[in-house]
Amino acid sequence: MRAVLMAGGSGTRLxxxxxxxxxxxxxxxxxxxxxxxxxxxxxxxxxxxxxxxxYLPDALRDYFQDGSDFGVQLTYAVEEDQPLGTAxxxxxxxxxxxxxxxxxxxxxxxxxxLTAAIEFHKRKQSxxxxxxxxxxxxxxxxxxxxxxxxxxNRFLEKPSTSEIFxxxxxxxxxxxxxxxxxxxxxxxxxxxxxxxFPLLLAKGEPMYGYIAQGYWCDVGHLDAYREAQYDxxxxxxxxxxxxxxxxxxxxxGQNTYIDPTAQLEAPAVIGDNCRIGARVQIEAGxxxxxxxxxxxxxxxxxxxIWNGAIIGEEAHLSACVISRGTRVxxxxxxxxxxxxxxxxxxGEEAQISPGVRVWPSKKIESGAILNINLIWGNTAQxxxxxxxxxxxxxxIDITPEFAVKLGAAYGSTLKPGSKxxxxxxxxxxxxxxxxxxxAGLMSVGISIQNLDATAIPISRTVIPKMDVVGxxxxxxxxxxxxxxxxxxxxxxxINISKAKEKKIEGAYFKEDMRRSxxxxxxxxxxxxxxxxxxxxAFEKLLNIHTIRNSRAKVVIDYAYAVSGAVLPQMLxxxxxxxxxxxxxxxxxxxxxxxxxxxxxxxxxxxEALKANFGVQVSAxxxxxxxxxxxxxxxxxxxxxxxxxxxxxTSHPRGTVVVPVHASSAVEQIARRxxxxxxxxxxxxxxxxxxxxxxxxxxxxxxxxxxxxxPQLHPGFDSMFCIAKLIEMLTIxxxxxxxxxxxxxxxxxxxxxxxxPWTVKGALMRHLVETHPAQNLELxxxxxxxxxxxxSWVLLLPDASxxxxxxxxxxxxxxxxxxxxxxxxxxxxxxxEKEEEEVAAEN
Numbered sequence: 001m002r003a004v005l006m007a008g009g010s011g012t013r014l015x016x017x018x019x020x021x022x023x024x025x026x027x028x029x030x031x032x033x034x035x036x037x038x039x040x041x042x043x044x045x046x047x048x049x050x051x052x053x054x055y056l057p058d059a060l061r062d063y064f065q066d067g068s069d070f071g072v073q074l075t076y077a078v079e080e081d082q083p084l085g086t087a088x089x090x091x092x093x094x095x096x097x098x099x100x101x102x103x104x105x106x107x108x109x110x111x112x113x114l115t116a117a118i119e120f121h122k123r124k125q126s127x128x129x130x131x132x133x134x135x136x137x138x139x140x141x142x143x144x145x146x147x148x149x150x151x152x153n154r155f156l157e158k159p160s161t162s163e164i165f166x167x168x169x170x171x172x173x174x175x176x177x178x179x180x181x182x183x184x185x186x187x188x189x190x191x192x193x194x195x196x197f198p199l200l201l202a203k204g205e206p207m208y209g210y211i212a213q214g215y216w217c218d219v220g221h222l223d224a225y226r227e228a229q230y231d232x233x234x235x236x237x238x239x240x241x242x243x244x245x246x247x248x249x250x251x252x253g254q255n256t257y258i259d260p261t262a263q264l265e266a267p268a269v270i271g272d273n274c275r276i277g278a279r280v281q282i283e284a285g286x287x288x289x290x291x292x293x294x295x296x297x298x299x300x301x302x303x304x305i306w307n308g309a310i311i312g313e314e315a316h317l318s319a320c321v322i323s324r325g326t327r328v329x330x331x332x333x334x335x336x337x338x339x340x341x342x343x344x345x346x347g348e349e350a351q352i353s354p355g356v357r358v359w360p361s362k363k364i365e366s367g368a369i370l371n372i373n374l375i376w377g378n379t380a381q382x383x384x385x386x387x388x389x390x391x392x393x394x395x396i397d398i399t400p401e402f403a404v405k406l407g408a409a410y411g412s413t414l415k416p417g418s419k420x421x422x423x424x425x426x427x428x429x430x431x432x433x434x435x436x437x438x439a440g441l442m443s444v445g446i447s448i449q450n451l452d453a454t455a456i457p458i459s460r461t462v463i464p465k466m467d468v469v470g471x472x473x474x475x476x477x478x479x480x481x482x483x484x485x486x487x488x489x490x491x492x493x494i495n496i497s498k499a500k501e502k503k504i505e506g507a508y509f510k511e512d513m514r515r516s517x518x519x520x521x522x523x524x525x526x527x528x529x530x531x532x533x534x535x536x537a538f539e540k541l542l543n544i545h546t547i548r549n550s551r552a553k554v555v556i557d558y559a560y561a562v563s564g565a566v567l568p569q570m571l572x573x574x575x576x577x578x579x580x581x582x583x584x585x586x587x588x589x590x591x592x593x594x595x596x597x598x599x600x601x602x603x604x605x606x607e608a609l610k611a612n613f614g615v616q617v618s619a620x621x622x623x624x625x626x627x628x629x630x631x632x633x634x635x636x637x638x639x640x641x642x643x644x645x646x647x648x649t650s651h652p653r654g655t656v657v658v659p660v661h662a663s664s665a666v667e668q669i670a671r672r673x674x675x676x677x678x679x680x681x682x683x684x685x686x687x688x689x690x691x692x693x694x695x696x697x698x699x700x701x702x703x704x705x706x707x708x709x710p711q712l713h714p715g716f717d718s719m720f721c722i723a724k725l726i727e728m729l730t731i732x733x734x735x736x737x738x739x740x741x742x743x744x745x746x747x748x749x750x751x752x753x754x755x756p757w758t759v760k761g762a763l764m765r766h767l768v769e770t771h772p773a774q775n776l777e778l779x780x781x782x783x784x785x786x787x788x789x790x791s792w793v794l795l796l797p798d799a800s801x802x803x804x805x806x807x808x809x810x811x812x813x814x815x816x817x818x819x820x821x822x823x824x825x826x827x828x829x830x831x832e833k834e835e836e837e838v839a840a841e842n
Contacts, residue, residue: 007106016341024106105172136758167761407440409508421471423451455621457717460493478619548575560586603631624718628736654698664790
């Protein structure tokens with residue numbers, strides 16, 4: 001049998017280790033990952049190997065040559081022009097694969113029993129067998145579900161947090177029959193998980209998953225890289241050590257001198273030709289490469305030191321990575337999770353703070369303290385983008401220097417000379433961040449259409465009308481007043497896709513930013529009549545004559561966070577009477593209790609003025625709470641249902657888009673009006689995209705996010721919602737109280753249950769496996785539906801907290817209460833069981 005070693009990766013998330021080295025050549029126990037894979041193949045009598053190369057191909061070819069020194073026959077296939085993807089590069093060598101073959105990733109450490117997997121493949125007469133494993137947190141991997149025979153019936157490539165429905169993941173190792181390659185086009189970029197496997201599933205080809213026992217680590221980021229070393233030292237994975245074991249747990253290479261006064265703890269590895277000075281302390285978990293010199297009195301606490309490094313006297317290294325040929329001078333400190341790229345110099349008594357990455361060939365001056373936090377905020381967070389844009393503590397995570405770099409990273413993903421809009425709310429902190437973003441954008445040759453303080457609905461409306469490729473909006477986070485939220489919009493005004501977010505992250509973390517010459521630096525323009533664009537589009541979608549005749553009176557509460565101040569003037573122009581409350585800007589953040597007090601105040605004013613209704617506007621013009629003519633607040637599921645009812649009354653047979661967790665009152669209302677309901681994932685971008693791309697959508701969103709009127713723009717807009725409400729109430733001759741009285745009585749409750757990140761995937765798999773498939777919806781989280789009515793339970797993992805949200809919905813209160821109690825107990829019991837098993841293993 002032949003094996004295909006996928007060795008083309010550039011290891012973006014292992015930067016700066018892979019700036020000058022392909023990921024399969026990154027050392028584990030002082031030997032490249034690819035060498036450990038070849039040793040695994042040899043253990044299972046696979047000695048014919050074809051390596052597919054793209055990024056820095058000479059590094060691997062120069063090391064392995066023809067493979068004879070490593071006991072295998074190695075052939076190379078280089079993708080010269082552009083990467084062909086995981087499947088495309090294998091299709092490219094189809095003439096070499098005339099019998100069952102194995103594909104294995106060049107960037108993972110494993111000791112799987114490949115022989116057993118191959119026997120399983122042949123026994124099942126499978127066309128494609130995916131070797132699977134179970135991991136605590138599957139969000140980084142392709143999730144797979146098999147039936148009891150092992151046949152694959154569902155998989156999802158790199159799910160979002162709430163999409164996880166199993167903890168069984170694709171390891172990137174496959175056993176394939178050559179005929180499956182016939183499904184792939186020639187000379188095109190294709191992927192096994194995204195292209196070939198879904199096609200085989202659709203064609204009904206036998207495709208199985210073999211759940212392997214043993215160790216597997218995708219060395220996809222720096223934390224995993226260090227953990228793989230420590231696991232190897234602790235015998236958690238079966239690897240071949242390259243040196244002689246001179247005492248239990250201590251491997252030392254040839255021609256290495258260790259001073260008698262040095263103190264060594266096992267397990268540890270020290271390579272060939274090393275010099276360990278007097279009184280050096282080496283703690284358990286340390287890995288030292290070949291040709292390394294350690295000066296006297298140095299203190300090494302589990303660092304990983306690559307070949308050729310020089311560590312000065314009294315240097316202190318703690319759980320860090322020191323790359324090839326780097327010099328760490330006397331009394332320098334390199335702290336936990338820091339990474340120093342190859343051929344760099346860390347000066348005397350300099351300090352590199354935890355988590356900081358230093359790119360290759362850099363020089364840190366003597367005495368300098370380098371504390372730029374490129375992991376951004378905390379070590380568990382590996383992405384810039386969260387559920388919605390980039391967010392963090394104001395002036396702590398989101399600082400001016402961070403914003404400059406972020407702006408440059410975003411601009412570097414655009415063509416030089418492109419234009420983008422930049423807008424913000426009226427807070428000083430937002431002004432500061434916006435100006436820093438503008439500086440970064442200009443530095444890479446991007447020009448700015450500066451909309452200044454502008455409600456985000458206005459920004460979304462004008463972007464498609466301007467000669468721009470997208471925009472940025474900065475504001476205080478709607479739900480966290482100490483946070484800043486930076487949202488990136490595409491040319492349609494919708495939040496950018498995950499793919500574009502990844503490009504920005506790649507540029508940011510790789511520091512892959514261009515620098516413009518003086519004459520190429522972007523400029524800043526301040527377009528006029530921005531609000532007029534919005535007002536014109538706004539008016540075209542309303543029956544102004546109806547509003548003028550309504551003589552409506554509306555009370556608008558801005559809650560001391562002014563947004564969209566154009567609305568009162570527009571309503572006045574339309575002949576409506578707008579009474580404005582709390583329109584000044586309060587520099588201090590308001591608590592939830594304060595805002596609730598303002599809602600009560602709003603109700604009293606509406607009642608006293610005999611207004612048609614009141615509204616509290618929030619989230620820079622996106623969200624709102626209504627107050628009816630009696631002063632009673634309307635929010636949550638009732639507000640969602642009310643808006644759906646009014647819009648479908650005005651537009652029978654229309655389509656509404658709501659998140660997966662919205663009350664089933666929406667479907668009941670839609671049936672009254674022969675309407676259609678589309679449910680999406682519970683995030684803003686999914687709601688916007690579905691509202692924009694589906695035909696005949698008259699309303700999108702919910703009370704949680706705000707409401708979308710896609711004919712105006714693809715985002716949420718409380719200002720247009722207010723004017724539309726006046727129009728609809730007038731035409732339908734109704735009041736908010738009367739509309740609310742006609743909404744179906746649906747019981748809808750929610751409960752948050754603690755669930756550690758490492759248990760979420762297993763919990764979702766457990767729920768999928770313990771319920772009939774026909775009763776499940778997996779749009780987002782796991783939704784368990786009753787077959788004959790609108791009753792359901794939804795378990796939705798939170799995207800940013802270690803909790804799972806439990807929703808129960810039914811016409812029957814007892815059913816909701818019973819199921820909230822039942823599933824809360826089930827989740828808690830499952831979490832406790834998983835935690836006990838982990839504790840027992842440790």
